[in-house]
Amino acid sequence: MTALSAAAPGRRQASTVSATRVFDTLCLVVVVIFAVLWVLPTAFAVRTSLVENTTAAQGATAIAGSGDLTLHSYLALFAQGDVLNWSLSSAITSVVTVVLTLVTASMAAFALSRLRFRGKRAVFLVVLAGIVIPGQVLIVPWFRELGAFGLLNTYWAVILPQVPSAIAVFVFKQFFDGLPREIEEAAVVEGAGPWTLYRRIVLPLSRPAISAVAIFTFVWTWNNLLWPLIAVSNPALMTVPVGLATVQGSFGERYADVMASSILGALPLVLLFLFFQRRIVEGVTSTGLKG
Amino acid sequence: MTAATVAPPRTPPSTSDTTTTPRTRGDAAPWLFLAPFGVLYLLFVLGPTAYGFVLSFFDTSLVRPGLGDAVGFGNFTALLASADFWSSLGNTVRFTLFTTPVLVVLSLVLAVLVNRVGRGNRVFRFAFFLPYVLPSATVALIWMFILTPDSGGLATVLGAVGVDAPSWLGDPDWAMQAIAGVTLWWTLGFNFVLYLAALQDIPRELYEAAAIDGAGPWQQTARITFPLLHRTTALVTALQLIASLKVFDQIYLMTMGAADTRPVLEYVYDTGFTDYRVGAASAASMLYFLLILLVSGLWLLATRRRDREVIR
Known part of the structure; x- marks a missing residue:
């Protein structure tokens, strides 16, 4: 314990609590951003597997905007x-x-x-x-x-x-x-x-x-x-x-x-x-x- | 090890042995327990290591039976004079330098943050660890698609903010960085889980006591978390170094070694299984093994000294 915190424990703790809250929110935001970045590639791959081959061939924009929802690719793979x-x-x-x-x-x-x-x-x-x-x-x-x-x-x-x-x-x-x-x-x-x-x-x-x-x-x-x-x-x-x-x-x-x-x-x-x-x-x- | 499977040594029962450790019939039991592992270890680890060492002094060919002719250090001198070998070694080292620091540090930071947040632990663990269980081929196929020039996912995103994306995997200035980035995404989860496990062992009371003393979150992390994690960090660094030096899969799958990316293991593979020069490939394996030993040895020395200073 430092002399400072012993002299004014009340104020010191209050400011620590609010600093902690800000810090924790910041942590959460950073972690969520990274988690989204980490899930995105897999999600994109899953989405691509559920569109028609012709849609997928047109590139990322077409895939993201596509209304396709088909199991064609999976069925073809099972058949083969x-x-x-x-x-x-x-x-x-x-x-x-x-x-x-x-x-x-x-x-x-x-x-x-x-x-x-x-x-x-x-x-x-x-x-x-x-x-x-x-x-x-x-x-x-x-x-x-x-x-x-x-x-x-x-x-x-x-x-x-x-x-x-x-x-x-x-x-x-x-x-x-x-x-x-x-x-x-x-x-x-x-x-x-x-x-x-x-x-x-x-x-x-x-x-x-x-x-x-x-x-x-x-x-x-x-x-x-x-x-x-x-x-x-x-x-x-x-x-x-x-x-x-x-x-x-x-x-x-x-x-x-x-x-x-x-x-x-x-x-x-x-x-x-x-x-x-x-x-x-x-x-x-x-x-x-x-x- | 040979004695293990052939003849158990007969020792007279020791009189000082007063523990409850089971005394066993003729002392054969320990060797019987060791035998299944021992036989396979001899056949597939120690034997092949010695055999590979021998092969590296012969001009053995894959398509001819037998060892071929002894060439002394010929394979080694040829390798040391080969620009291809040195560039492959350089690529492996470059990959290791690109991946190790960021994989050690970012996984630590994310683990500390997730631990700090407390809520949603399982969700974050799932997000970060999931790529680690994917086969390299799945990872390669997903990312080759995302990294497709012009129409690929990354080029589209960068294009939206006005950045002209290079042809990642085809450009020697970018290929290794792109592969390092993919590897970061793929394997971060393993280190993350190691750190998270270590973090959960740090008693909450330490933080509470520090908070009462007026330490803010930054100080708590810097003074409590990082020092208590230093053994884990040393372990993660070592495991990561070795794992990075073993790089083969993602490069073989994504560039086939083109664009200045061929790692030394692909050089071994090409020499042995495409050119059929088994002797030369074995010599390259031995030099590569030496590099691994060197790195392991240096790490052992470094941690030994630090342990003596800090812990004991």
């Missing part, structure tokens, strides 16, 4: 089926990657956090080193390796290299380290082995970490472009990003169709986000991801 096939490929590869990542990373993290063994520190350091090795520098070796396994142009080629995630192990370990030791003591006294401990006690308490790893792995896998672009050339196996990238030139002037296909390809992720919005923030908060 490509986007649905890509979504199926993306769904299969993403779900399998998520499940395998959750199981392998949480098991490894459990050993590193809860079990005693020789060389634990060394193992943890080796895993940590993986965080700084970006998958992008491994695309050439992966291509030759999966070619040698005969797995190129299969879902496994897309899935396997994305499963061993050092970051996921790290996130799980941080979370497990934060769980109190007492909870497992009773179980150990009753003779529970490590598997029971992992399966019945640690995992059920780790829902925030599980959902954070699951959601981010899902989004990253669904949206990965570089590796699936290399691993898969068979159109029947293409994921959404690869499919969209491959056909983007073939739409020509049919902009409504372009927008509809890009929205359809993103729809599963948007729905996921809507359902799990709270979990995402909860996960970020409780897994130590925020530093």
Whole structure:
């Protein structure tokens, strides 16, 4: 407390209150402006997907002023089926990657956090080193390796290299380290082995970490472009990003169709986000991801 | 790691071990828990890293089996003498410099403002985070349409206020800036959520106490919020730097590397999968990896020192 505010607390506080009110209004205005800017491009894309191709080809003014409201583009895409096939490929590869990542990373993290063994520190350091090795520098070796396994142009080629995630192990370990030791003591006294401990006690308490790893792995896998672009050339196996990238030139002037296909390809992720919005923030908060 | 999957080391039960940590049959359990991850980690992270390192010393081709001939440091000297390689490295660095500061600062400012406003938290979070879940191809298609010269959304808006819009993605003076802008829109939400989570951990009482002491909103933000967020800011900066250095998708999709935008990862992709020069591509990957390591190392040093000063 400064001498000034101690001498005249009443006036000082009154002016602080009004300053705060002005400040808060200003904050609200700025935030709203940015939020509108952030929503506008998506809204414009959705609007474009709902007009006729001929309207869309005339440009932004025509789209904004148009009275069209049609599902033509979506119906055409459903009839043709490509986007649905890509979504199926993306769904299969993403779900399998998520499940395998959750199981392998949480098991490894459990050993590193809860079990005693020789060389634990060394193992943890080796895993940590993986965080700084970006998958992008491994695309050439992966291509030759999966070619040698005969797995190129299969879902496994897309899935396997994305499963061993050092970051996921790290996130799980941080979370497990934060769980109190007492909870497992009773179980150990009753003779529970490590598997029971992992399966019945640690995992059920780790829902925030599980959902954070699951959601981010899902989004990253669904949206990965570089590796699936290399691993898969068979159109029947293409994921959404690869499919969209491959056909983007073939739409020509049919902009409504372009927008509809890009929205359809993103729809599963948007729905996921809507359902799990709270979990995402909860996960970020409780897994130590925020530093 | 190899020991993990082959033979569990046998150690005599330690007598000092009096905790309740489960003792396990023959000490195999920890290694069994590590095995599924360990095998995949060996096969798809450590193995390929070593393999890529080896490849970078050979003139390996994509279309010929085998390693080809050893060329010593030939791939590296050729790269260091290649204008194309340097310009791609320069483009990646340029993209990183265009995106990192604004993505770190603007997401912080918006998170502080949203936290301050209090109401409508969910709505704002939705608005800012939604683009982050969109696939790069969706983002590219939306923005290529908006950035269309003359008839596109942005050109129309700018035209209405009398500004002549350039042909964003075709003009070397504007292409990288335009892509950086699109990236700002696309990925800001991730940093925003990280900051928002950290902000919600700051106890309200701190602000109340400061308000009673007569601190206005500016002082509260400057004296309480920013200092308490410095660890989060360090983390966000590091994650952002690495993410920006990995740029490939949006550039590949929006310009195919034209107009002075080709990033180093696209150089690797082109060298390996268009020119079939796998050895040269591996050498380029290694140099790029070195850059990532350098940045990670510098960040680690910087935060270590600051943590020692401020926190512990």
